[in-house]
Amino acid sequence: MIDIKNLKFDKDGLIPAIVVDAISKKVLTLAYMNEQSLKITMEKKLACFWSRSRGELWLKGETSGNYQHVVSITADCDMDALTVVVEPDGPACHTGEESCFFNPVWQNEEKHEFSLQGLIKLIEGRKTEKKEGSYTTYLFEKGIDKILKKVGEECTEVIIAGKADDKKETIYEIADLTYHTLVLMIQMGISLEDIHRELASRHVIDHKVKQEKMTK
Numbered sequence: 001m002i003d004i005k006n007l008k009f010d011k012d013g014l015i016p017a018i019v020v021d022a023i024s025k026k027v028l029t030l031a032y033m034n035e036q037s038l039k040i041t042m043e044k045k046l047a048c049f050w051s052r053s054r055g056e057l058w059l060k061g062e063t064s065g066n067y068q069h070v071v072s073i074t075a076d077c078d079m080d081a082l083t084v085v086v087e088p089d090g091p092a093c094h095t096g097e098e099s100c101f102f103n104p105v106w107q108n109e110e111k112h113e114f115s116l117q118g119l120i121k122l123i124e125g126r127k128t129e130k131k132e133g134s135y136t137t138y139l140f141e142k143g144i145d146k147i148l149k150k151v152g153e154e155c156t157e158v159i160i161a162g163k164a165d166d167k168k169e170t171i172y173e174i175a176d177l178t179y180h181t182l183v184l185m186i187q188m189g190i191s192l193e194d195i196h197r198e199l200a201s202r203h204v205i206d207h208k209v210k211q212e213k214m215t216k
Helices: 035-044 116-128 135-142 144-163 167-188 192-215
Strands: 015-021 027-033 048-051 056-059 068-075 082-088
Touching (some): 027 035, 027 048, 035 048, 035 056, 116 192
Antiparallel strands (some): 015 027, 048 056
C-alpha cells in the first residue's frame, strides 16, 4: 500500500476520483478528493469527496441515504488520479440515475457494449412489457415449471459437452445455461447483487478454512 503523501494533488489540493460500481464495473461518477476527504473515506469506509461548488466536504449519501461503501482505492501510474471501487446503496446521480454518465454522445455501430446488467434489464423488460414472438416472454408466460425444466436441460447439455471435452460446444451450452439461469433469477426476484454477496461470503469462509488447514 502506498502512502497518501505520495499522491499528487493539484494546485487546489484536489485529486480526481473515478467511482466504479464493484459489481457491474460501471463508472458511477467523477468527483474530487482532498487529503482530508480521502482520510475520512478510508476511516469511515464510505466515499467522501470535496465539493468544488460548495467548497466543503461531502460525504456521499449523508442527505440522500445513497452511501457508497468503499471496497478499494487505487492510484494511477502518475499518482495523480484515483479509482474508487464501491458498493452503492442507491443511485450515484442526483437525477436518480444509477450513474452520472447517461447522455450518449457517440456509438460505434459496428461495436455493441455487452454486460450482464444490460442483459438482465432486457430480460426484465420481456417480463414486464410482453413482446409477441419473444422466447423470453414465452418462458415467463409458461411460468416457473417451464423455466426450471429449461435450466435442467441446459445443465445436462453442459455436462455432455464437457464430458466430450468439446470446448466450443461447452462455451455455447454454458451461455445457454447462463441465460436461462438469469430468467429464473428474474422470475424469483433474485439480483446479481444477491449472488455477488453470496459468493463473497463463501470466499471469506473458504479463506478461513484454508487457514485452519494450514495451522493443523
